[in-house]
Amino acid sequence: MMDAMAILADPTRRAILQMVWGREVAAGKIAASFDVTAGAISQHLAKLRETxxxxxxxxxxxxxxEADLDALGPLAPALEAMWRSKLDELRALAEAEQRAIDEEGAA
Amino acid sequence: MMDAMAILADPTRRAILQMVWGREVAAGKIAASFDVTAGAISQHLAKLRETxxxxxxxxxxxxxxEADLDALGPLAPALEAMWRSKLDELRALAEAEQRAIDEEGAA
DNA sequence: CCAATAGTTTAGTTGCAACTAAACTATGAT
DNA sequence: ATCATAGTTTAGTTGCAACTAAACTATTGG
Known part of the structure; x- marks a missing residue:
């Protein structure tokens, strides 16, 4: 069996986990948001379930x-922090772009 | 390039990181504590370095x-917690064994 | 300068994880 | 009963990560 860390190494599985973080989502809805087959997603879900x-x-x-936050132990807050800082990055990027547009208008 | 999570998925790399956690260790010393070739360890170190x-x-x-704790971000405390709980498990196991020995003597 | 040491880098192999396609299972609707 | 829906499971393929062995680089010591 793979350990939790190895399971989370896969970006698709991490995205799935993020999707079911704090709320229940149907397998079909999850599968629909990725460009791989439903079978592939089902296999990812099986691994997440087995762990x-x-x-x-x-x-x-x-x-x-739905994600089991308790089972993730110390990884739960780490993942939340990583996702949050990723959002922060995107927001910062968007603001930087906005500033660039504003300055272009002023020049 | 692999992301931090993927880098940490490998148990050997995690063990290396634990070994250089908070102190400098020579590559040779690291390599000596694993049963793979020095080349293999050097490759692991290269990946840790690149990330x-x-x-x-x-x-x-x-x-x-030496591990760069800042670069690990939210993963640093998570790893520490995981290692600590692993140590706790070992300690609990050792204590349970000791109790078993004590009871055997008393029986 | 030559040999030894400490480690990296390269070339090639091998096993496994992620994927697809297709078969299968179970539920709900007509 | 039959068909559609929602998803899992299986069989087989393929790419890549981890490994070894060997070549290479750089430093120290005689």
Whole structure:
């Protein structure tokens, strides 16, 4: 079996985890937001499930997944911080672009 | 290039990082503590270096490596916590064994 | 200058993780 | 019962990461 760190090494799996962070999402909805096959996503979900990083619940034909923050232990806050700082970077970039546009107008 | 998370997915690289955590260690000393070739360890060190996760300093024929805690960002405390809890587990295990021995003597 | 030491770098191999396509399972609707 | 939907599972392919062995670079010591 792969350890938690190895599971999180894959960018697709990290994106999945981010998607089901704090809320349940159906497998189909997850699969739809990636450009790989549903089978591939299902395999990623299976690995996340086997490591206990996500919980699963079936409701009719839908399988709802959600991150298990407790199982992630110290990695949970680390991931949140990384995602947050990534958002911060994007915001900073957007602001820098806006400034560039403003200065262009002033020149 | 691999991202920090992918770099840390490899158990050997994590063990190297733990070894140079908070102190400089020569490449040779690092390599000696693993059962793979020095070349393999050098390649791991190169990846850690390229990602900025370790710093390097040459002194004569020796190359000293040390973890760059700042570069690890939110992952630094997470790794420390994981290592600490691993130590805690080992300690708990050792204590349980000691108790078993004590009870055997008492029986 | 020559040999030894400390380590890196390169070329080539090998195993495994991620993927696709297709088969399969289970539920819901008609 | 039959078909559609939602998803998993399996079989097979492919690319890449980790490894070894060997060549190479740079420094120290005689």
């Amino acid at each position: 206990g990083l996500v919980r699963m619940r079936r409701a009719g034909r839908n399988w709802f997944y | 900025g996760l370790v710093r390097m300093r040459r002194a004569g024929r020796n190359w000293f490596y």
